[in-house]
Amino acid sequence: MHTYLLPIHFCSTINTLVMNKGKGLNDLSNAIDDAMNSEAIKEKMIWIDDERKHVTETEFQERQNGIKTERLEAHKLNRIKYKIDVNEAIPPPQIAWSLANTKTDGNAILGTLGNFSLIIGKAKSRKSFYINIALSTALSKDVMLERFISDLPNDKNEVLYFDTEQSKYHVQLCVKRICKQINEPEPKNLHTYYLRSLKPSERLQFIENEIYLNDKIGFVVIDGIKDLVTSINDEEQATMIVSKLMKWSEERNIHIVTVLHQNKSDTNARGHIGTELINKAETVLEVAKAENDNSISIVTPLQCRNFEPEIFAFEINEFGIPIIAENFEIRTETKKNRFDVTELEDYKKFQLLIEVFSKGESFTYGDLVIQLGLAYKNQFKSEIGTNRAKELLTYCKNQNWLLQESKGKPYTLGTFNEDGIF
Numbered sequence: 001m002h003t004y005l006l007p008i009h010f011c012s013t014i015n016t017l018v019m020n021k022g023k024g025l026n027d028l029s030n031a032i033d034d035a036m037n038s039e040a041i042k043e044k045m046i047w048i049d050d051e052r053k054h055v056t057e058t059e060f061q062e063r064q065n066g067i068k069t070e071r072l073e074a075h076k077l078n079r080i081k082y083k084i085d086v087n088e089a090i091p092p093p094q095i096a097w098s099l100a101n102t103k104t105d106g107n108a109i110l111g112t113l114g115n116f117s118l119i120i121g122k123a124k125s126r127k128s129f130y131i132n133i134a135l136s137t138a139l140s141k142d143v144m145l146e147r148f149i150s151d152l153p154n155d156k157n158e159v160l161y162f163d164t165e166q167s168k169y170h171v172q173l174c175v176k177r178i179c180k181q182i183n184e185p186e187p188k189n190l191h192t193y194y195l196r197s198l199k200p201s202e203r204l205q206f207i208e209n210e211i212y213l214n215d216k217i218g219f220v221v222i223d224g225i226k227d228l229v230t231s232i233n234d235e236e237q238a239t240m241i242v243s244k245l246m247k248w249s250e251e252r253n254i255h256i257v258t259v260l261h262q263n264k265s266d267t268n269a270r271g272h273i274g275t276e277l278i279n280k281a282e283t284v285l286e287v288a289k290a291e292n293d294n295s296i297s298i299v300t301p302l303q304c305r306n307f308e309p310e311i312f313a314f315e316i317n318e319f320g321i322p323i324i325a326e327n328f329e330i331r332t333e334t335k336k337n338r339f340d341v342t343e344l345e346d347y348k349k350f351q352l353l354i355e356v357f358s359k360g361e362s363f364t365y366g367d368l369v370i371q372l373g374l375a376y377k378n379q380f381k382s383e384i385g386t387n388r389a390k391e392l393l394t395y396c397k398n399q400n401w402l403l404q405e406s407k408g409k410p411y412t413l414g415t416f417n418e419d420g421i422f
Contacts, residue, residue: 095151096219096255097137099309107149108309110134110283113156113218115305116245116256118277120269121287126297126314127259128174129322130287131223133314134257135161136181138219139190144181145324147312156218156253161192162207164224168194181321189216195227204228204244211248218254225258225277232271242276262286278303290332296325298332330380341376341388346399349392350416352376353401362410368393368402 093112100107111117121127137148138159144150163171171194179185193210195203207228211217222228229237249256260277261270267286269278278284284303290296290313298313313328325331330344355375356368363371369389376384384392396402401414 094153094156094253097134097151098149099312100143100147100149101310102147103310109306110285110309111255111257112282112306113253113255114250115282116249116258116280117283117285118269118281119257119259119285119287120262120274120302122262122264122289125287125289126316126322127287128223129297129314129316130285130299131221131257131259132174132177132181133322135159135190135219135221136178139178139184139187140182142182145314145322147324152218156216158189158214158216158218159191160207160210160217160220161190162195162203162210162220162222162224163193164195164203164222164227166194167196177320180319200228200230204241208244208248211252211254217252220248220254220256221259222256223259225260226270226273229273232273235272238271238273238276241273242280245277246280282306290328293332296328296332298328327380327382330382333382341384341392344392347416348379349396350401352379352392353396353413355379357413362412364410365393368411 093114095109096111096113098107098109119127119130133144133148137144137150138152138157140150161175163174166174171192175190175192178190179187191210191214193206195206198206207222211220225241226232228241231237245256245258248254258277258281260274262268263270267288268274281303282305283301286300286302287297288300290298296313296315298311300311301308313325313332314322315325317323330341352372352375355378356363356371359371369386372389372392373384373386376382376389393402397404399414401416402411403414404411
């Protein structure tokens with residue numbers, strides 16, 4: 001016995017004859033011959049509106065051509081959207097926050113709307129305290145710590161803060177610290193969420209929903225970006241997260257600050273996700289404890305698309321609030337990186353003399369060396385050796401800040417006239 005697979009159009013012919021019972025077997029035989037000699041209509045099985053359906057080859061090609069046409073039309077729109085026109089007047093991105101320079105004029109940009117930045121550091125280097133400064137700046141109209149400035153526009157002045165690592169209690173402590181710093185018991189434009197108990201994919205979706213929920217959001221902090229993936233060394237996940245950050249920041253015109261640990265064995269950001277973040281971030285800053293003074297954390301710019309900010313440092317005061325660490329270069333000097341006292345700004349050198357001569361109208365050279373060491377320790381919380389004190393005194397004498405009637409006579413205080421400061 002042989003089995004034949006009959007084409008669909010042939011089966012249809014037989015069905016028609018069976019329904020017409022008046023026709024004889026002769027008609028059936030003729031119909032079979034005609035069907036077998038005719039050209040078969042090719043058909044395909046495809047999905048249409050979530051159902052599997054038969055379509056002819058012609059219909060299939062028409063559908064494919066339609067899809068191709070739609071794709072090309074969509075691409076034409078994208079070409080217009082993404083093409084760079086050298087004659088187009090493109091305004092610079094809106095600054096989100098900046099740092100006032102102390103050695104030069106103006107401010108250094110720390111982040112702009114439409115971009116994201118990265119904060120890296122070892123465990124317990126006080127990255128969260130630096131985030132405290134960032135959030136306080138974004139929430140306040142005042143200059144924070146006399147140097148940090150928020151430039152967020154009024155229609156983008158709300159802030160999102162996501163913490164993926166800490167418990168609800170400790171995240172609330174961080175928020176209370178921010179409230180104390182900006183002197184606001186309950187800032188209405190701050191929205192804080194602790195996501196410790198969620199899965200990585202759930203954290204990611206939660207953050208995305210919040211970012212797209214409120215048009216007034218302008219500043220976002222994600223403390224623990226690694227907790228949005230299951231593996232920091234998964235290249236596909238790393239690319240996905242960074243793509244999300246770039247998409248969110250551009251589409252929502254916001255600035256996103258991300259936080260990531262450094263490797264325990266070196267200063268590199270952890271994993272493939274760290275590499276991808278550094279490659280795409282607008283600004284990368286490192287927070288590290290000072291080598292010989294663990295109470296001070298130094299913030300160093302590692303990579304910036306804008307003018308590089310100055311290295312700065314902060315410490316924690318008795319109320320648990322971060323403050324600028326004054327004269328940190330001197331306070332954190334090591335034998336390898338000893339601070340040259342003669343490089344002190346002139347007005348600071350003269351301030352040392354003012355403190356010395358507040359204790360008397362004149363001093364012998366030997367007494368000046370001793371008193372200068374005491375004043376230095378009082379102002380800079382650091383020791384100065386005898387030789388370095390003598391170097392400083394020589395400089396001051398050459399500037400006529402120390403006056404002597406004749407050799408062997410005591411020294412008196414001169415005047416400081418630079419820029420009319422004194």
